[in-house]
Amino acid sequence: MQVEYISAFNVVLGVLGRFWPVWIALAIVMGASFVYKKKLGLYGQLFDSGVGIVGVGICLFWLFTAIFASTVAPFDPLAQVPIMKDALPGGIEPASKLIYYFGGDKLARDVFSRMVFGSQIVLIIAPAATGFALMVGVTLGLPAGYYGGRIDTVLSFLANLVLAFPVILLFYLLVTPGIMDTPIPYAMAGLFFLFPIIFFSVLFWTRYKNRPDRLYILLGLTLVLGGWVYVGLVFDADPLKIVHIDPNQLNIFVAVVFASSPGVFRIVRGLTMDIKTRDYVAAAQTRGESPWYIMLWEILPNARGPLIVDACLRIGYTTILLGTLGYFGLGLAPESPDWGTAIKDASRLLRSFIHPALPPTIALMSFVLGLNLLADSLREQSMKD
Amino acid sequence: MLSFVLRRLGTMALTMLCLTIIVFFLINLDPNLKKLAISQTEMHTSAEQLESWLAGHGYRQNFFVRYGQWLGVLPKQPVTDAATGKPAQRFSFCNDPLVPTFSGILQGDFGCSTKFKTTVASKLFPALSATGILMLCVLLVMIPISLLIGILAGMREGSRTDRTLSVASIASTATPEYVSGVIFTVIFASWLGWLNGSAASASQGITFYNFTLPVMTLAIYGIGYIARMTRASMVEVMTQQYIRTARLKGLSFGSVVVKHALRNALIAPFTVIMLQFPWLLTGVVIVEVMFRYQGFGYTLVEAAGNNDIDLLLGCSLVSVFIVLITQLISDVGYAFLNPRIRVQ
Numbered sequence: 145m146q147v148e149y150i151s152a153f154n155v156v157l158g159v160l161g162r163f164w165p166v167w168i169a170l171a172i173v174m175g176a177s178f179v180y181k182k183k184l185g186l187y188g189q190l191f192d193s194g195v196g197i198v199g200v201g202i203c204l205f206w207l208f209t210a211i212f213a214s215t216v217a218p219f220d221p222l223a224q225v226p227i228m229k230d231a232l233p234g235g236i237e238p239a240s241k242l243i244y245y246f247g248g249d250k251l252a253r254d255v256f257s258r259m260v261f262g263s264q265i266v267l268i269i270a271p272a273a274t275g276f277a278l279m280v281g282v283t284l285g286l287p288a289g290y291y292g293g294r295i296d297t298v299l300s301f302l303a304n305l306v307l308a309f310p311v312i313l314l315f316y317l318l319v320t321p322g323i324m325d326t327p328i329p330y331a332m333a334g335l336f337f338l339f340p341i342i343f344f345s346v347l348f349w350t351r352y353k354n355r356p357d358r359l360y361i362l363l364g365l366t367l368v369l370g371g372w373v374y375v376g377l378v379f380d381a382d383p384l385k386i387v388h389i390d391p392n393q394l395n396i397f398v399a400v401v402f403a404s405s406p407g408v409f410r411i412v413r414g415l416t417m418d419i420k421t422r423d424y425v426a427a428a429q430t431r432g433e434s435p436w437y438i439m440l441w442e443i444l445p446n447a448r449g450p451l452i453v454d455a456c457l458r459i460g461y462t463t464i465l466l467g468t469l470g471y472f473g474l475g476l477a478p479e480s481p482d483w484g485t486a487i488k489d490a491s492r493l494l495r496s497f498i499h500p501a502l503p504p505t506i507a508l509m510s511f512v513l514g515l516n517l518l519a520d521s522l523r524e525q526s527m528k529d
Numbered sequence: 530m531l532s533f534v535l536r537r538l539g540t541m542a543l544t545m546l547c548l549t550i551i552v553f554f555l556i557n558l559d560p561n562l563k564k565l566a567i568s569q570t571e572m573h574t575s576a577e578q579l580e581s582w583l584a585g586h587g588y589r590q591n592f593f594v595r596y597g598q599w600l601g602v603l604p605k606q607p608v609t610d611a612a613t614g615k616p617a618q619r620f621s622f623c624n625d626p627l628v629p630t631f632s633g634i635l636q637g638d639f640g641c642s643t644k645f646k647t648t649v650a651s652k653l654f655p656a657l658s659a660t661g662i663l664m665l666c667v668l669l670v671m672i673p674i675s676l677l678i679g680i681l682a683g684m685r686e687g688s689r690t691d692r693t694l695s696v697a698s699i700a701s702t703a704t705p706e707y708v709s710g711v712i713f714t715v716i717f718a719s720w721l722g723w724l725n726g727s728a729a730s731a732s733q734g735i736t737f738y739n740f741t742l743p744v745m746t747l748a749i750y751g752i753g754y755i756a757r758m759t760r761a762s763m764v765e766v767m768t769q770q771y772i773r774t775a776r777l778k779g780l781s782f783g784s785v786v787v788k789h790a791l792r793n794a795l796i797a798p799f800t801v802i803m804l805q806f807p808w809l810l811t812g813v814v815i816v817e818v819m820f821r822y823q824g825f826g827y828t829l830v831e832a833a834g835n836n837d838i839d840l841l842l843g844c845s846l847v848s849v850f851i852v853l854i855t856q857l858i859s860d861v862g863y864a865f866l867n868p869r870i871r872v873q
Contacts, residue, residue, distance in 0.1 A: 322560030
């Protein structure tokens with residue numbers, strides 16, 4: 145049986161059509177942000193420059209693609225239709241009359257659907273890992289910069305130790321199937337996931353020490369929610385069976401957090417050392433505020449500008465790292481639709497077929513580009529103030 | 530200055546010691562040793578045979594004893610042949626001594642590669658020189674281009690050239706090697722057919738045809754970053770008073786840029802270029818695997834994939850050394866280039 149094809153123009157039209165929920169959501173959010181941009185602070189200022197609009201647009205596009213993935217993608221990312229093996233873009237699948245917009249790969253799966261579902265993996269792991277790295281870096285960087293001395297020496301030495309590891313070597317050592325048999329990933333997860341709980345507890349404690357009514361509610365919420373997620377992620381023992389993570393995803397997650405938190409640590413430490421010489425910190429010290437109150441409520445809010453920019457860049461960098469992991473076949477399941485794995489599979493067959501390689505590469509590139517543009521325009525805006 | 534360098538060298542030695550212990554620990558985790566034993570013995574060996582292989586080849590000695598032997602502060606013991614009871618070589622292909630000797634990293638012995646069935650030194654150093662050639666080509670391409678882009682963009686801040694070049698550099702930092710490699714291969718090898726999509730033949734002889742794609746791929750990711758740093762530094766210099774003075778005394782714009790601005794604007798990019806080496810190292814691994822070039826990165830992946838303990842340790846030692854030495858050079862060089870900063 146012969147596969148029928150639609151024309152290139154129809155492929156473009158069809159792909160644009162498949163993204164309809166994304167376009168609607170994008171139009172609503174962008175339109176609303178544009179109308180109310182005066183009231184939206186830093187986020188609203190992004191809409192003053194072309195670079196900012198493009199950056200926000202690309203990031204939101206992939207965000208909505210990840211959210212509506214099951215509507216956008218016509219096929220299951222793992223489903224194989226033998227007749228569509230290595231089909232060229234625009235092939236019509238005979239049974240359902242649905243179209244393989246970007247063709248089929250060597251295992252006869254729909255390249256387009258895989259690209260769409262791949263965005264889910266990236267958009268869950270990359271921002272979450274960056275968030276955890278931020279928590280770890282902030283919680284350790286603030287005291288290192290504020291106190292200096294021995295605590296700074298020890299923490300900086302440890303951070304430099306991790307930074308001296310070439311990333312790829314680190315991943316080859318930390319993300320292996322064998323290491324899942326040892327307690328190392330779980331111990332590291334147990335350590336890293338503790339930091340957000342510590343961070344928020346100290347944050348609320350220092351602020352509402354003298355207002356027990358507020359304090360107990362906030363602390364209780366932190367401990368219950370944090371403890372629930374902690375138990376679910378580290379021990380995979382969530383009593384409600386909602387929080388769950390695959391062991392190999394946990395391994396990747398931990399390795400990525402481990403690789404990127406020293407970078408955050410260095411930035412936070414540098415910013416803290418700069419800000420602690422300001423007058424308002426001296427004023428707080430004279431008032432007799434506790435060191436942790438000064439760090440979390442005086443220094444941290446004033447360091448937010450560079451940290452937000454860094455977080456944007458770091459999400460992009462984490463996306464690249466995830467792609468690297470996929471490219472070397474580390475951690476993720478071999479049939480997983482993430483972009484790095486797809487690039488690896490396709491790049492081995494470039495001599496015969498090029499169409500499976502292009503969608504994931506362009507997807508990854510555009511998402512990282514969007515984040516970089518966003519970071520760049522955030523930096524410009526914060527420089528104006 | 531001298532005491533600063535000495536102190537840094539001391540920290541460096543300590544860092545390397547810590548890192549090698551960590552790597553040594555991670556490679557010698559039990560699942561990894563089992564994997565090694567399985568790959569080194571025949572198929573379908575029982576658990577006891579694997580265990581006896583590991584014990585017979587000295588992998589079951591105390592962790593710190595083995596680390597000390599690898600480092601060269603404890604003597605390496607020859608293994609005892611189970612059948613004859615005489616001392617035997619651990620691996621016949623490596624010429625291990627038959628009497629206890631101090632033979633570790635400190636004595637210049639990198640150990641024995643189980644994957645390539647030869648000494649680590651004879652595998653690692655040719656690979657390093659192959660990668661050195663690749664790195665040299667990349668730096669020769671990357672540095673002039675990125676500095677030129679940075680200077681052109683930073684010369685007139687906010688101009689159309691500046692905006693175009695800035696967006697181009699952002700785009701290049703958003704393109705990791707495995708993405709640009711695929712795109713370049715599609716364009717230049719599959720469509721146009723100008724270049725070879727594999728650099729496997731480059732170990733016999735480097736030609737424009739087989740070496741351009743790896744170099745291009747590796748250079749493009751760094752170019753954007755260095756160019757952006759150069760631009761930032763150039764923009765800062767161009768707002769200085771002495772530039773305005775030079776302009777006001779009637780010098781042409783071009784000569785102000787070349788004679789007054791450039792020299793000061795190029796100090797910061799020097800540091801950035803030196804600190805780019807650790808990133809290049811990751812890029813080298815990707816590019817060498819992608820284009821099948823038999824260099825350091827390729828060796829590292831082979832060693833890691835087959836759990837080749839001594840080879841992987843050698844690779845980590847080399848890469849960590851490169852990272853630390855470039856950091857040191859960048860610090861010392863910065864103080865040397867910028868007379869305003871003198872290390873205390």
